[in-house]
Amino acid sequence: MGIEWKDYFARRTKNITGSQIRHFFALTERPDVISFAGGFPGNDYFPFEDISNSLAHLVREDGRQALQYSPTEGNYELRKFLGEKMSRDGKLCGADNLIITDGSQQGLDLLGRVLINSGDPVLVEEPAYIGGMSAFKSYGGITVGIDMDCEGPIPASMEQTINKYSKAGKQPKVFYTVPNFQNPTGITTSLKRRYEILATVSRYNLIIIEDNPYGDLCYEEDTPLSYKALDREDRVLYLGSYSKVLIPGIRIGWLAGPGPLIEKVTMAKQTADLCSSSLGQQLACRLSREGYVDRHISRLRKAYRQKRDAMICSMEQHFPAGVTFTRPGGGFFIWVNFPAYYPSSSELLDLALQQNVAFVHGEGFSSNGGGRHSARFSFSQPCIEDIVSGIRILGDIFWEVEANCSVRVADH
Numbered sequence: 001m002g003i004e005w006k007d008y009f010a011r012r013t014k015n016i017t018g019s020q021i022r023h024f025f026a027l028t029e030r031p032d033v034i035s036f037a038g039g040f041p042g043n044d045y046f047p048f049e050d051i052s053n054s055l056a057h058l059v060r061e062d063g064r065q066a067l068q069y070s071p072t073e074g075n076y077e078l079r080k081f082l083g084e085k086m087s088r089d090g091k092l093c094g095a096d097n098l099i100i101t102d103g104s105q106q107g108l109d110l111l112g113r114v115l116i117n118s119g120d121p122v123l124v125e126e127p128a129y130i131g132g133m134s135a136f137k138s139y140g141g142i143t144v145g146i147d148m149d150c151e152g153p154i155p156a157s158m159e160q161t162i163n164k165y166s167k168a169g170k171q172p173k174v175f176y177t178v179p180n181f182q183n184p185t186g187i188t189t190s191l192k193r194r195y196e197i198l199a200t201v202s203r204y205n206l207i208i209i210e211d212n213p214y215g216d217l218c219y220e221e222d223t224p225l226s227y228k229a230l231d232r233e234d235r236v237l238y239l240g241s242y243s244k245v246l247i248p249g250i251r252i253g254w255l256a257g258p259g260p261l262i263e264k265v266t267m268a269k270q271t272a273d274l275c276s277s278s279l280g281q282q283l284a285c286r287l288s289r290e291g292y293v294d295r296h297i298s299r300l301r302k303a304y305r306q307k308r309d310a311m312i313c314s315m316e317q318h319f320p321a322g323v324t325f326t327r328p329g330g331g332f333f334i335w336v337n338f339p340a341y342y343p344s345s346s347e348l349l350d351l352a353l354q355q356n357v358a359f360v361h362g363e364g365f366s367s368n369g370g371g372r373h374s375a376r377f378s379f380s381q382p383c384i385e386d387i388v389s390g391i392r393i394l395g396d397i398f399w400e401v402e403a404n405c406s407v408r409v410a411d412h
């Protein structure tokens, strides 16, 4: 008799569910599909030669350390480097206020573990990064979306939500945000908004989880000062990552925050994995200190800027006027809004897949049941020719939808 595995799962696993994005990873691997779905970095930009040379040197010169376990909080030299870099950017931080994680995704998971009780409301952007929401939900958190406009999360929406939950005896304590080139919308929160949001969280005594994997990938002006740099009350926890600016394969990110929080997270990490990859940390440290990562970021900015421009230009050329989209100043993502009279974005996706083009429909990014008429497009992976032809194919589909909609209106 086969084992009924679900009968063996702990009760808390009912909050662990798959994300619709995983479903798209398979699609992105199909060579016949032009995929705007995955949010992976372009693998053509991985510095294969430089990484393999650096790894070879590292193992030869420093193998005893690089191949050994490292402290749970992470390699001291890397933490020192990151602390100094953050401090130069105005985010005052010492090595002791920083822990290395297996990508920022582990940071999100560990924060969920040490901060969230089952049933806690967790304020997130509406729409928000699915992986962040999943991390909080897996600990029983209930994500509650704060409406956004082109300047970022709206303080009045935040205040209203906090009041609503507080009245019900469930005062929220955490706000999770991706303020630069947000996943999924590409929106960057303006400086004014950052001040307003900080004032609001301060008034209601919330903390902020600031997740910033895309901030360095800016294609126009620099991003505004971070929440962490603006914070005067130690209420901002900052997550950074090497995934998008170097390679995700080393799984190295970091979390910066006040001492007591870092101490608790370190204890939680001990039971998760003992330590992050020593080899990955040493590699990140070496390439950062040599200035290689900064030079690589300059190359990435140029390359991704061209892809972003190709996608926006093609959308302007091929999409009907009623289909609107964001124009991000960096990162990987464009958020597309379809007119309410269109079929849902998941139905549009079905039509797109019939023509071998993929994007992600919007529902999975929403906490409030929204996203039916929105979609996330990523320009990071496909080549420029595929971006142009994929958007042209979608444009044809949307024009046909448009024509069918107007025939239906005329029939009435």
Ligand SMILES: Cc1ncc(COP(=O)(O)O)c(C=O)c1O
Residues within 6 Å of the ligand: 039, 102, 103, 104, 105, 106, 129, 131, 178, 183, 211, 213, 240, 241, 242, 243, 248, 252, 253
């Ligand atoms: C907003 C955001 N946060 C965190 C992550 C996780 O990145 P990593 O764990 O590779 O650092 C991602 C990955 O796509 C992301 O988009």
